[in-house]
Amino acid sequence: MLQLSLELPRKPFTISIQELTVETGSTLCLFGPSGSGKSSILSVIAGFETGCQSAYLAVNGRVLIDTSKHPRISCPPWRRNIAYMEQSARLFPHLTVEQNILYGTRRDVDRAWITTIIEATGLQQELRTHPSRLSGGMSQRVALARALATKPNVLLLDEPFSALDWLSRRSLQDLIREVRARFSMTIILVTHQFTEAQRLADHIALMDQGKILQVGSPRELIEQPASWRAAALVGYTSRIEAPDGASLWMHPDRVVMGHKPGLGTPIPVVVEDVTWHEGRQQVTLSVRPPWQASGTMEVNLPPTEAVQIGEPMEITVLSPRQQESSLADLAEPTNQLVW
Numbered sequence: 001m002l003q004l005s006l007e008l009p010r011k012p013f014t015i016s017i018q019e020l021t022v023e024t025g026s027t028l029c030l031f032g033p034s035g036s037g038k039s040s041i042l043s044v045i046a047g048f049e050t051g052c053q054s055a056y057l058a059v060n061g062r063v064l065i066d067t068s069k070h071p072r073i074s075c076p077p078w079r080r081n082i083a084y085m086e087q088s089a090r091l092f093p094h095l096t097v098e099q100n101i102l103y104g105t106r107r108d109v110d111r112a113w114i115t116t117i118i119e120a121t122g123l124q125q126e127l128r129t130h131p132s133r134l135s136g137g138m139s140q141r142v143a144l145a146r147a148l149a150t151k152p153n154v155l156l157l158d159e160p161f162s163a164l165d166w167l168s169r170r171s172l173q174d175l176i177r178e179v180r181a182r183f184s185m186t187i188i189l190v191t192h193q194f195t196e197a198q199r200l201a202d203h204i205a206l207m208d209q210g211k212i213l214q215v216g217s218p219r220e221l222i223e224q225p226a227s228w229r230a231a232a233l234v235g236y237t238s239r240i241e242a243p244d245g246a247s248l249w250m251h252p253d254r255v256v257m258g259h260k261p262g263l264g265t266p267i268p269v270v271v272e273d274v275t276w277h278e279g280r281q282q283v284t285l286s287v288r289p290p291w292q293a294s295g296t297m298e299v300n301l302p303p304t305e306a307v308q309i310g311e312p313m314e315i316t317v318l319s320p321r322q323q324e325s326s327l328a329d330l331a332e333p334t335n336q337l338v339w
Helices: 038-046 099-103 112-118 136-149 166-183 192-199 216-223 227-232
Strands: 002-009 014-020 028-029 056-057 060-068 082-088 154-160 186-191 203-208 209-214 240-241 248-250 255-257 265-277 279-286 296-301 312-317 335-338
Touching: 002 038, 014 038, 028 038, 028 192, 038 056, 038 082, 038 154, 038 186, 082 136, 099 112, 099 136, 112 136, 112 154, 112 166, 136 166, 166 192, 203 216, 203 227, 209 216, 209 227, 255 296
Parallel strands: 014 335, 028 186, 028 203, 082 154, 154 186
Antiparallel strands: 002 014, 002 056, 056 060, 203 209, 240 248, 255 312, 265 279, 265 312, 279 296
16 A cells, blocks of 8 residues: 655645555556646656655555654665656666666565566567667567566666557556556556546546646546536546536547437537547537537547538437536545545
């Protein structure tokens, strides 16, 4: 179990988490816009960031940071047994794959564990290869194997796949899922892709300006966003005003054709434009009175749906209706998170 609280001054805001608890063997994703404080939190956990105004960190009951003590407790990074993996593999070019994996391990390293890690990452045939001969995806596999070689209690992933092509990224996502399941690894992930967060994380913490807006499973965040800002972070694009004055939040992927009140809220629309994106139709719609919207909206429909520009129709939006009083641009964040 990992327990964290911190106050870390940053311009123009302070990163503030009162209590964060991550159960052993689970995966948490910190998700939010650039500059919201996600990577800084990983740096505090890893021991690279020492500028906290106040902080407490414990892993499996072992206190690694406690600024309330005199003198302060601050365990150095190399004694925390926490592995950190970032976007760049940072492999040593003069060392082979095997030597890179073993770098940083002790002389009495558990060779059976190293063999298990090499097999899990699929590097058996590359051990004598030098990094210059590796693809980007294979280099990241080596970096992951090196991170796992010391049997860390926690694995920190700071956008490690963002520079890779789609196929390599998908393959490494599968590898991370396998590593977590096989070794019951506690993982904290930072990513800018919500699709990646949904695929890898048990829970996602939505962050903005140093605060956590909402935490929940991928399904909970999509189906029950706590505020418009949280909804926008997970992909909601439009706010539509119903005839009764309530507001409807619309996600492009949470729409079905036709009048289906048993699934959500039907609204009348007109088709303004149709384009194609990654095998799906992107349909631009405008609402018809008495409904109102600030502008047009886009929805994603399967290729089997036949729509024509200028056609009046109904869609059913699978989205919670929110009262106007809840439509603050940024809801009051919560910092007490346990799962």
